[in-house]
Amino acid sequence: EPEVTQTPSHQVTQMGQEVILRCVPISNHLYFYWYRQILGQKVEFLVSFYNNEISEKSEIFDDQFSVERPDGSNFTLKIRSTKLEDSAMYFCASRADSPYEQYFGPGTRLTVT
Amino acid sequence: AQSVSQHNHHVILSEAASLELGCNYSYGGTVNLFWYVQYPGQHLQLLLKYFSGDPLVKGIKGFEAEFIKSKFSFNLRKPSVQWSDTAEYFCAVSRGSSNTGKLIFGQGTTLQVKP
Numbered sequence: 555e556p557e558v559t560q561t562p563s564h565q566v567t568q569m570g571q572e573v574i575l576r577c578v579p580i581s582n583h584l585y586f587y588w589y590r591q592i593l594g595q596k597v598e599f600l601v602s603f604y605n606n607e608i609s610e611k612s613e614i615f616d617d618q619f620s621v622e623r624p625d626g627s628n629f630t631l632k633i634r635s636t637k638l639e640d641s642a643m644y645f646c647a648s649r650a651d652s653p654y655e656q657y658f659g660p661g662t663r664l665t666v667t
Numbered sequence: 668a669q670s671v672s673q674h675n676h677h678v679i680l681s682e683a684a685s686l687e688l689g690c691n692y693s694y695g696g697t698v699n700l701f702w703y704v705q706y707p708g709q710h711l712q713l714l715l716k717y718f719s720g721d722p723l724v725k726g727i728k729g730f731e732a733e734f735i736k737s738k739f740s741f742n743l744r745k746p747s748v749q750w751s752d753t754a755e756y757f758c759a760v761s762r763g764s765s766n767t768g769k770l771i772f773g774q775g776t777t778l779q780v781k782p
Contacts, residue, residue, distance in 0.1 A: 558710075585768060596774045597711075597757060602767040610767040645711065647770075654699055654718065654761065654768050658711040 556580045558659035560646050566665045570635050575662045577629045577646030586629045587647040587656060588621065590614070597645065603629065636666045669694045671760050673773035680748050681781050688743040688776050690758030697763030700741040701770065702732055706754045714756075717741065718763075728752070750782045 559578045567573050579586050588600040601611045603621055620632045629648075633640055643663050647656040674689035692698060702714040715726025722734040732743045741758060758773040 587769065589770070589772075597759075597770075597772040599769045599771065602769050604767070610769055649768065655701065655713050655716050656768070656770060657713075658703075660710040 558646055558648055558657050560644075560659035560662050562662060563660065564663045564665070566667065567636055569638060569666055573633050573636055573664065575631045575633075575644050575646075575664070577631070577648075577659055578627055579629055579646065579648030580650075580657055581627070583648035583650050583657075585609075585649045585651075585656075586621075586623065587649075588631045589645045589647065589658075590642040591645065591661075592639075592642040600631070600644075633664075636664075638666050640664060641666045669760065669762070669771050671758055671771050671773040673756075673758050673776050675776045676774070677777045677779070679779045679781065682750055683747045684780075686743070686745040686748050686752075686778070688756055688758075688778070690741045690743065690773055691739050692741070692758075692760045692771075693739065694760065694762060699761045699763055699768075700732070700734060701759040701761075702726065702730070702741075702743050703757045703759060704754045705757065705775075711757065714743070748778070748780050750780045752778060753780045754778060 561576045586603040591597045601615045602609045618634045622630050643661045645661045646659040649656045670693045672691045700717040703711045704714045717724045717734045725731045756776045759770040761768045
């Protein structure tokens with residue numbers, strides 16, 4: 555069964571450094587998402603991406619964040635200058651045009667020190 | 668703003684007990700409803716979904732959920748839990764009219780099943 559994959563599984567970085575989290579969505583899917591879960595809190599929507607552009611973003615997704623689908627298979631989340639509060643589990647998800655369920659990757663645990 | 672509330676944060680049951688996890692949402696329009704499960708060390712997996720039609724939906728592993736529109740609820744049930752059901756359960760909602768389909772999650776319920 556096809557699945558969403560994410561790399562790395564765990565990333566440790568120092569405050570102020572740039573990180574890129576990578577995702578490979580399911581191949582025939584059209585909609586792509588990033589969510590995050592700070593330890594002990596809800597899973598929160600960050601951004602959705604469709605037709606090579608951001609279709610919706612949350613208040614969390616400020617100028618420090620960007621997404622890209624550089625080569626038709628990878629979907630990346632970049633954080634330009636990480637802060638301590640960016641420490642969280644980041645989940646990538648994708649879905650087809652129909653039906654509407656999203657398929658999640660295993661997540662990347664980002665630790666900012 | 669749209670929100671999802673799960674009433675139980677931590678539930679402990681013995682094997683063969685019945686399970687009901689509550690989920691309420693706060694959006695008045697058409698919604699798509701989901702329950703996801705996260706087993707220890709694994710990623711979020713879809714248990715079941717509701718888009719339209721029969722409000723009683725059946726999912727994998729013997730789970731079912733009932734959509735009650737008048738109560739804005741989508742409670743998850745299982746008649747007899749097993750030790751392997753130990754996991755975290757998330758209710759999620761997306762707006763039916765949304766082009767993006769973003770999911771709003773509840774805070775999750777940790778289910779611990781004692782053998």
